[in-house]
Amino acid sequence: MAFRMDSDERRRHPRVRLDGRTGGRATVFADFRVVALSESGAELEMAVPLAMGSHCDITLNLSHGSVDVKGRVVDIKEPAAAEAPFHVAVDFLTIDALDQALLQSFLERERRKAL
Secondary structure (H helix, E strand, C coil): CCCCCCCCCCCCCCCCCCCCCCCCCCCCCCCCEEEEEECCEEEEEECCCCCCCCEEEEEEEECCEEEEEEEEEEEEECCCCCCCCEEEEEEEEECCHHHHHHHHHHHHHHHHHHC
């Protein structure tokens, strides 16, 4: 049974004011381009930067599959021009063994191409 709200009643349940006594964490989905990548971190181009020192979950879409890593923002470079992206440096904190192997394989192929 769907709950119907009258125009006078906007919320199903009343809110309780906490005035900041409780906190949490929000996951933000933001597109990025990878500028540089290694086994231990990445430099990302983003329209809006992540917060300095923040922890983040990143999915890297590599040519042969995606890799999920947990990282921490260690540097942010302001855009060079008004419409240019931010450069965000992320150190990888954790990556599971299978994703680590996929990342390593990808990097080895990319390094061979660069020779």
